[in-house]
Amino acid sequence: MSFESALTFFIALFIFGITPGPGVFAILARGMMFGARSCLPMAVGMIASDIVYLILACLGLAAVAEHWGGLFTIIRYVGAAYLLYLGYKMFTSKPDLSQQGNAGSDQGVIAGFIQGFLISASNPKVILFYIAFLPTFMDLTVLTTQDIGLASVLTFVALLAGLMLIAAFAAWASKMLRSERSVNRLNKSAGGIMMSAGAYLALKS
Template sequence: MSLEPWAAFVAASAILLVIPGPTILTVISYSISHGRRANVPLVAAVALGDSTALLLSLLGLGALLAASAFWFSVIKYAGGLYLLYLGVKLLRAGVAPAEVAAAPNMDTRWRLFFNTYLVTALNPKGIVFFVAFLPQFVAPHANVTQQLWVLGATFVVMAVLNATLYAVFADSARRLLATRRAQRGFHLTGGVLLSTAGIWALLAKKPV
C-alpha cells in the first residue's frame, strides 16, 4: 500500500491508542499492584491478544471486500455508525467516569498473562473495532487483503509499544491516572475523536 494512507492510519491509531481502553486499564491496574515483574507477561498478553482479535476480525473480510464494492460500502458505513456509537458512549461516560478498577490479587505471571490475554482477545467490541476501523484506510482498487494485514500488523505493533509504555510508567503516573478528573478527560477526548471518525466515515464517498 502507498505511504500516505499508511501514515494517516499510524497517526489515527496513535491518537486512539493513547486513550486508555479496557486492555490498557487492565495493564495499568496490574502494573500498579504487581510492579515491574508484571510488565513482561502483560505486554506479551497484549501482543497475543491483539493478534488473536485481528485474526478473528479479518478472517474472510479481505476476500469479501475485494470481491464486492457494495459490501465494501456496507461495512464502511456500518463501521462509521459503530465508531459514532462508541464515541457517544465515551462522551456519556465522561460525564460520570468510572474509577480505575483495582486489580485482583494475582500471584503468578501466568495468571497475569492469561487474564490480560482474555480481556484483550475476547472483547467483542475490540474484534468489531478492527472491522470498523481498518477499512477506512483501504484503497478498494488495490490488493485489499494485503492492505488489511499490513494495517493490522502495524496496529498490533503500536498497541504493544503503547502497552509497554503504560506498564513502565504506570507506577509513576499512578496518582494522575487514578483521578476522576483524568478519567473524565480521557473519556471526553476519546468520545470526540471516535465521533469525528464515525462522521468522517459516513460522509466518505463510496468506492468506485
C-alpha cells in the same frame, strides 16, 4: 497500503491503545504494583487477541461475533472473575517496601499473557471496530497477505508502545511512594482499579 496510510494507521492505533478501558486499567494496576516490565506479557496477550480480531475483520468474518456469542460471554466472565480475584489479592496485600515494583512478585509470564488475552478477547465488539476502522486505510476487497501482515505488525508495535508507556508511567508514579502507609494506599488503589476493570467486563452488555 501507502506509506501515508500506514503512518496514519499506526498513529490512530497508538491513540486507541492508550484510550481508557479495562485493558488500560489492568496495565495501570499491574504497573503500579509490580513495575513496567511485568506488564509486557499482559500487553502482548491483549495485542494477540486484537490481531486475531484484526485478521478476522480483514477476512470478512464479521459474523463470527454473532455465531460465537455464547463463547464470548463465557470468556468475558472468566476474564472478569480473574481480574476481580487479582484485584482482591492486591487490595488485601500487606505493605512490603522490599517488594515494591519487583517484577519477581508477579503472577508469571503465562498467567499475564492469558489474563491480557482474556481482557481483549472478552469484547467481540472489537472486531466491529476493526471492520469500521480498516476501510479508512485499505481496500478490504483487494487485500493481499502482505497487507494483512503489515497491518498486524503495525497493530502490534502501536498497541505495545501505547500500553508500555502507560505501564512505565504507573511504575514511575509508584516509585515516588516510599512509606509503608503510602504503599498500603498504592495496594488498595491498584486493587480497586483491577477490580473495577473486572466489574466492567462482567456488567457490560
